Amino acid sequence: MVPTEGGKPMTGAKDWRELLTWSAELLARSTGADLGEWNRRVRDTGITDEPALRRWLAAQGVTGYAQMLLVMERFGYPDFMLASADELIDAQYADRPALRPVLDRVLAVVATLGEVTVQARKTYVSLVGPRRTFAVVKASTRRRVDLGLRLADEPGGRLEAARSIGSDAAAVRIGLHSADEVDDEVVEYLRRAYDENLPPAKP
Incomplete structure (x- = not known):
């Protein structure tokens, strides 16, 4: 049987927030700068469109999940990632x-x-x-x-x-x-x- 709370199934499932936390930790480990510092650097570039930001981050050696995180920090998170x-x-x-x-x-x-x-x-x-x-x-x-x-x-x-x-x-x-x-x-x-x-x- 699946555990329930108030008659609703409790899945024990993990959501996107764990991935986002892991991505922030990866960013700090791989670059030596934490999420707050990278957000400051991104703001200082003055970049206002996503493709340009991705190119700039790639040039800084930030790719993959770490890059995805910084792009969303700058331009906003999809609703499903906050659910x-x-x-x-x-x-x-x-x-x-x-x-x-x-x-x-x-x-x-x-x-x-x-x-x-x-x-x-x-x-x-x-x-x-x-x-x-x-x-x-x-x-x-x-x-x-x-x-x-x-x-x-x-x-x-x-x-x-x-x-x-x-x-x-x-x-x-x-x-x-x-x-x-x-x-x-x-x-x-x-x-x-x-x-x-x-x-x-x-x-």
């Missing part, structure tokens, strides 16, 4: 509440697999093991939740080719229309995806 994990997930299922039990059942299953981090994004939920993302859950239509799996399996049977499930992690997917369809076969696929994406065993 909590539960708010993001609630929005994903707001117009398809009958599908929410599918996600809740999947989360209940992965909680038994081992070390799993649930990461809420704008349109999907990532399931991350100790090494990397091993599954993705997305309410793709009003009647179907797609469970994307990082497996070496070729499409066949219940496994279909995965396309546009929110990240490149999923190679195959299983379409789920109700919580009852998260059966023993799906549980086994989830377990295999988790195991296949664990860190390599040390010699």
